Structure formats: structure tokens, C-alpha cells
Amino acid sequence: MIPASFDYVRAGSAEEAVAALVEHGDEAKVLAGGHSLIPMMRLRLAVPEVLVDITEAGLAGITDAGDHLVIGAATTHHDVATDKVIETHCGVLAHVAATIGDPQVRHRGTIGGGLAHGDSAGDLPAVLLALEGTMVVQGPGGRRTVPASEFFVDYLETAVAADELLVEVHVPKLDDSWGWDYQKFTRVAQAWATVGALALVSSNGTISDARVGLTHMGSVPIRASATEAALAGQSTDAIADAAARAADDTDPPSDLNADADFRRHLATVLSRRALEAAVG
Amino acid sequence: MQVNVTVDGTAHSNEAEPRQLLVQHLRETLGLTGVNVGCDTSNCGACTVHLDGRSVKSCTVLAVQADGHEVTTIHGLATDETTEDGWHPLQTAFHEEHGLQCGYCTPGMIMAAADLLAENPDPSEEEIRDGLEGNLCRCTGYVNIVRAVQAAAAAGNGDGSSVSAHQAEEVSA
Known part of the structure; x- marks a missing residue:
């Protein structure tokens, strides 16, 4: 299976990439690690006329910016998973990145690609939602910041316009009060999550802030807001009852791996396990 | 291009x-x-x-x-493909531990294992299984593949010397 023909542009900087996107508009797609895009192109599910390759545009790297970390969009999952600064200040992100795909996928796939692809079955959106991270998007008019809560618009659709490029991901530093866990259910080892639940909890016996991000429970990644509300100010004894509400107001897809009812069941069980591990 | x-x-x-x-x-x-x-x-x-x-x-x-x-x-990988003495330690280990049957997955399996050992010269069984998560074998059931990687790690004395000179140069680059 070979992709349809396309023109290839290797961008040497974010500005060059944006210029190419402005020139080619909807006909162009951004290529980073390619581990979602190239398989789709091989199946002819995506047939872009131009690929703008940003792997050599100087967009990889991790910077400590005081109260938050700045992660370049072309930073690989492997580098996110093994970086000491991320491990120290935002361990939950390293933990989730280490569960993506398999080692070869993590050597090529990038944090920006995983987010800009906008697949609610991907692992990164849930953790960015729970972290309340922000995305920096560069377009012809300069840069703008988009909160994670506004980034995912619909299935495979994000707030990044056709002439824009996701250039940075910002995540807050977490202090020692935070615990976390990510639980995902897969049919086979390297498969996409049938459902995933990311718990991020700040507690000292009493829960001051509980955040639950859900993977593959709708057309976009979401937070389990009913569960979160039921935990604020409570003791950890409230987890089981709160997690039972994880699927409230969700509209999960049905497919060959799981129907919607099974997904709702998984969301409650995985949220309970993740919350218990996060405070344990 | x-x-x-x-x-x-x-x-x-x-x-x-x-x-x-x-x-x-x-x-x-x-x-x-x-x-x-x-x-x-x-x-x-x-x-x-x-x-x-x-x-x-x-x-x-x-x-x-x-x-x-x-x-x-x-x-x-091999320094000399024509003689067993020239094989890479992983090639020798897959041969000796019967880490293949049809052999189709073997080149990819060995390349994934070589990267695993370059990063972690003395992996546990679990670390080997996690490290080879992206490689499917439909013959062996993986048991002998894990044994082969363990044998190659042991042959390298756990210090990464199982990695060929060419590859070691690449990893440090």
C-alpha cells in the first residue's frame, strides 16, 4: 500500500512551514512523526496534495519556564517519556507518553502530532485536558494560545486552522500534593485505547482538586465532570461513588471493539481504578 | 527528490x-x-x-x-555474515536459543532487541517483553525470543558490549 502522489516541502523553521501552509491551504497537511498521517495516506483515507515536513524545523525540545514547561511540538513521545525535567515536574505526562503505541512508534511520533491529529482515542488529549495545559499555535499573523479545553473541536478536528501550525505545548509544574494514574483498556498490547481514564488528584487526605480525563468516550476527548464535582472537598472514601458517575452525559461511539454501553461501563471502572491509584 | x-x-x-x-x-x-x-x-x-x-x-x-x-x-549488524564468528551476538543468540521458526519477523525482532539492549544492557524479562511490544511473531509464542535476548544480554556482560562497534558509534552520536 503506497500513498497517492504528493509534493513534499521540508520546512526549516515554523515560519517556512506556515508560509507553505498559507500557499497551499486545505490541500496541504503537516507531517511530523507521521505515525497517524502516513498509515491514513497508505489506506488513501487521507490524500493531501502537499506534505509540509516539520521534523527539521527546530520545533523539538523541552524548556523549564518557571511555573510551567514548554514542550516543542516536534518532541517525540520517547523524549517526553524519558526526559528528566518532565519526570521531575510533570511526571503524569511522561507516564502517559510511555504508554503510547510501542517503542518504534514513540521514537517517531510527536506530542504535537498526537494532539493536532485530534483523535479522541489518542492518549495525550486526556492528560492535556486534566493538566489544563495550553497549546501555542502559529499562523501568518503570529502566535496565539489555545487552552486544552478549547483545542479539540470534533472528531479529527482541532482549533488549528489550515494555515496554522501547532508549535508548543505548555504544561504546568505539579507540586508534591498531586498524584496520578492512567488506566487504559486495550484488546491487544499495542492497540489504541478502547477506553482510557486519566486521574490527576491533589489531596492531603481531603481531596482539594480531582480531574479525570477520558479517552475514546466521544467524538472529542472529555473530562468526567460529574465525577470531578462529586470529589471536591471529599475524603478519598468518596471515590467509588464518584467514579460510578464517570460516564454521565457522555456519548461514546460503538464499534467492532466495544459498543457504547460497554464503553460507559469501562469508563466507570477505569476511573475508579485510576483515582484509587492516584491517591494510594 | x-x-x-x-x-x-x-x-x-x-x-x-x-x-x-x-x-x-x-x-x-x-x-x-x-x-x-x-x-x-x-x-x-x-x-x-x-x-x-x-x-x-x-x-x-x-x-x-x-x-x-x-x-x-x-x-x-554482523561484522562478517559468512562466518558464525562474525555474527552479531543477537544473531548468535537467536540461532542458539531457537528464537525463530519461519524467520520472517526475525530481522525486525533483532533490530528492536538491539535498540533495547543499547538503552538497557541488562533488561528483566518484563522489560524485554515491553521493549519488543512493537514486533509480532506468529510462530514462537515469544518464549524463545525472550530467552535469546537474555542470552545476548548475558554474552555482552550487561555492559552494552553486545552492541556492535558501528551501532555503538551511532547511539552515542
Whole structure:
């Protein structure tokens, strides 16, 4: 299976990439690690006329910016998973990145690609939602910041316009009060999550802030807001009852791996396990 | 487009269509047919090679993306393919521990294992199984593959010396 023909542009900087996107508009797609895009192109599910390759545009790297970390969009999952600064200040992100795909996928796939692809079955959106991270998007008019809560618009659709490029991901530093866990259910080892639940909890016996991000429970990644509300100010004894509400107001897809009812069941069980591990 | 790539220590310069996959470039342009195409869908890992020292699935990388970079294939591991003394420790270990039956997954399995041992010279069984998560074998049931990687790690005295000189240079680069 070979992709349809396309023109290839290797961008040497974010500005060059944006210029190419402005020139080619909807006909162009951004290529980073390619581990979602190239398989789709091989199946002819995506047939872009131009690929703008940003792997050599100087967009990889991790910077400590005081109260938050700045992660370049072309930073690989492997580098996110093994970086000491991320491990120290935002361990939950390293933990989730280490569960993506398999080692070869993590050597090529990038944090920006995983987010800009906008697949609610991907692992990164849930953790960015729970972290309340922000995305920096560069377009012809300069840069703008988009909160994670506004980034995912619909299935495979994000707030990044056709002439824009996701250039940075910002995540807050977490202090020692935070615990976390990510639980995902897969049919086979390297498969996409049938459902995933990311718990991020700040507690000292009493829960001051509980955040639950859900993977593959709708057309976009979401937070389990009913569960979160039921935990604020409570003791950890409230987890089981709160997690039972994880699927409230969700509209999960049905497919060959799981129907919607099974997904709702998984969301409650995985949220309970993740919350218990996060405070344990 | 012109693709300049160093493969197994030899510099090559060839024309490639942008849509040509790295695995096709290695097999069809350079004749390195030890790099197998298995599933054709980025799952099975039979096409695994090293790109700048890290394992990648060459069916999911464009040949033009390897321009200016270094690739190591299964052909580049042995110091002398014609004699067992010249084999890479992983090749010897897969042979001695019966880490293959049909052999189709073996080149990718060995390349993934070589990267695993370069990063972690003394892995536990669990770490080996996690490290080979991206490589499917439909014959062995994996037991002898894990044994082979353990044997190669032991042969390297747990200090990474099981990694060939060429590969060690790449990893440190």
C-alpha cells in the first residue's frame, strides 16, 4: 500500500512551514512523526496534495519556564517519556507518553502530532485536558494560545486552522500534593485505547482538586465532570461513588471493539481504578 | 527528490518519489531485502531498522525523511555474515536459543532487541517483553525470543558490549 502522489516541502523553521501552509491551504497537511498521517495516506483515507515536513524545523525540545514547561511540538513521545525535567515536574505526562503505541512508534511520533491529529482515542488529549495545559499555535499573523479545553473541536478536528501550525505545548509544574494514574483498556498490547481514564488528584487526605480525563468516550476527548464535582472537598472514601458517575452525559461511539454501553461501563471502572491509584 | 542516506556505513545517493516509503527505498532501490514488509500497516515491526540509532518502522517513514540521516539494517549488524564468528551476538543468540521458526519477523525482532539492549544492557524479562511490544511473531509464542535476548544480554556482560562497534558509534552520536 503506497500513498497517492504528493509534493513534499521540508520546512526549516515554523515560519517556512506556515508560509507553505498559507500557499497551499486545505490541500496541504503537516507531517511530523507521521505515525497517524502516513498509515491514513497508505489506506488513501487521507490524500493531501502537499506534505509540509516539520521534523527539521527546530520545533523539538523541552524548556523549564518557571511555573510551567514548554514542550516543542516536534518532541517525540520517547523524549517526553524519558526526559528528566518532565519526570521531575510533570511526571503524569511522561507516564502517559510511555504508554503510547510501542517503542518504534514513540521514537517517531510527536506530542504535537498526537494532539493536532485530534483523535479522541489518542492518549495525550486526556492528560492535556486534566493538566489544563495550553497549546501555542502559529499562523501568518503570529502566535496565539489555545487552552486544552478549547483545542479539540470534533472528531479529527482541532482549533488549528489550515494555515496554522501547532508549535508548543505548555504544561504546568505539579507540586508534591498531586498524584496520578492512567488506566487504559486495550484488546491487544499495542492497540489504541478502547477506553482510557486519566486521574490527576491533589489531596492531603481531603481531596482539594480531582480531574479525570477520558479517552475514546466521544467524538472529542472529555473530562468526567460529574465525577470531578462529586470529589471536591471529599475524603478519598468518596471515590467509588464518584467514579460510578464517570460516564454521565457522555456519548461514546460503538464499534467492532466495544459498543457504547460497554464503553460507559469501562469508563466507570477505569476511573475508579485510576483515582484509587492516584491517591494510594 | 534526491535522497542522500548512509546505510550500514555506506553512503548512497538516489532519486526517490516523495511518496516512496523508507522500506521500499531499502529493498527496491538499495536491494537490502533483509528488511521485510510484514503487515504493511505499522503494526508488526518486521520492517524495523535503526534511524540515527533508534528503532523505527521503515514502512511508516518516507524515504525523503531519511535524507541526511544514518540507517542501520539487519545487513549491517554482523561484522562478517559468512562466518558464525562474525555474527552479531543477537544473531548468535537467536540461532542458539531457537528464537525463530519461519524467520520472517526475525530481522525486525533483532533490530528492536538491539535498540533495547543499547538503552538497557541488562533488561528483566518484563522489560524485554515491553521493549519488543512493537514486533509480532506468529510462530514462537515469544518464549524463545525472550530467552535469546537474555542470552545476548548475558554474552555482552550487561555492559552494552553486545552492541556492535558501528551501532555503538551511532547511539552515542
